[in-house]
Amino acid sequence: MIAVLYVDNWQLLQDTLGHFLERHKDMVVESSLLIEEALRKMDYISFDVIVTDYNLKESSGIDLLRQTRQKGIMTPFIFFILKQNRDMEAEATRYGRVAFVPKLPYSGSCFDELEKTIRTIVPASHVET
DSSP: OEEEEEEOSOHHHHHHHHHHHHTTSSEEEEEESSHHHHHHHHHHOOOSEEEEOSBOSSSBHHHHHHHHHHTTOOOOEEEEESSOOHHHHHHHHTTSSEEEEEOOTTOHHHHHHHHHHHHHHSOGGGOOO
């Protein structure tokens, strides 16, 4: 199973994406609306990948990435974003394995691309079949 933590303040997208990824039966998705909630979940749940938006209500995905690394958690990150920014990309890559997937409104293809990226970034040793 691939354990995914999805952090985004858009509840409808959380629900939709969670159902999309879990339809394959080899992924389980845990969602958080806030960074603090996500960090608490990481204290007792081990995730294979963290998916987050860059722009969050109270902070940013970079802040989540930074705080995760400060806790010694080296889980790969995927930024599921509306608009890519070179400065944000450069900052994020300083923290280790990260990927970027465009969040295209009203397009199922972005979900397919995210699923493909998750399967690529999660080490095979973490995936039990």
